Amino acid sequence: EDQVTQSPEALRLQEGESSSLNCSYTVSGLRGLFWYRQDPGKGPEFLFTLYSAGEEKEKERLKATLTKKESFLHITAPKPEDSATYLCAVQDPSGTYKYIFGTGTRLKVLA
Amino acid sequence: DTGVSQNPRHKITKRGQNVTFRCDPISEHNRLYWYRQTLGQGPEFLTYFQNEAQLEKSRLLSDRFSAERPKGSFSTLEIQRTEQGDSAMYLCASGSTDTQYFGPGTRLTVL
Numbered sequence: 001e002d003q004v005t006q007s008p009e010a011l012r013l014q015e016g017e018s019s020s021l022n023c024s025y026t027v028s029g030l031r032g033l034f035w036y037r038q039d040p041g042k043g044p045e046f047l048f049t050l051y052s053a054g055e056e057k058e059k060e061r062l063k064a065t066l067t068k069k070e071s072f073l074h075i076t077a078p079k080p081e082d083s084a085t086y087l088c089a090v091q092d093p094s095g096t097y098k099y100i101f102g103t104g105t106r107l108k109v110l111a
Numbered sequence: 112d113t114g115v116s117q118n119p120r121h122k123i124t125k126r127g128q129n130v131t132f133r134c135d136p137i138s139e140h141n142r143l144y145w146y147r148q149t150l151g152q153g154p155e156f157l158t159y160f161q162n163e164a165q166l167e168k169s170r171l172l173s174d175r176f177s178a179e180r181p182k183g184s185f186s187t188l189e190i191q192r193t194e195q196g197d198s199a200m201y202l203c204a205s206g207s208t209d210t211q212y213f214g215p216g217t218r219l220t221v222l
Contacts, residue, residue: 031209036213043115096166097144097209098159
């Protein structure tokens with residue numbers, strides 16, 4: 001069964017304390033891996049798309065990387081405004097374009 | 112801002128009532144998706160349109176749920192005879208490539 005597992009479920013960091021979030025996936029042929037940020041009561045906000053192992057994308061304090069079995073979202077010197085839930089998703093390999101999401105990592109950055 | 116819009120943002124209804132939600136996608140996007148998200152979970156796929164054609168429906172979408180996308184523009188999601196288990200955030204997303212862009216969601220509470 002195609003699955004996406006994110007860890008940790010929750011993470012508390014001090015401002016400036018860098019860390020990484022993990023997204024492991026089991027799909028038969030990755031067609032795309034996607035990272036989103038979601039604030040409470042709002043829809044997911046697109047961050048990155050990754051397609052192949054070794055690919056990296058960066059945006060401000062965030063960097064996403066991809067291997068054959070997992071993806072990491074690295075957060076460098078986080079600020080309180082980075083507090084949110086970070087969701088990982090893979091595109092369904094059957095070709096229907098739908099996403100399979102993980103349950104997310106709730107990040108809290110303390111000032 | 113020409114992002115995905117959803118209306119209403121919040122809906123409170125009594126069990127057994129019918130409700131309808133609307134999604135206006137980004138204008139140039141031909142794909143439109145509906146997802147449902149409950150607290151602490153990632154979004155779960157409900158259904159997918161390419162232009163006006165509904166190409167896939169999840170088994171989560173019982174007979175009480177129906178979705179339409181007339182003329183390939185906006186979409187509506189109707190839930191008939193609502194149940195307390197239907198309480199969730201209903202998210203709409205649109206895209207023309209692999210990446211999906213989400214709206215703010217409609218929060219449904221069934222009393």
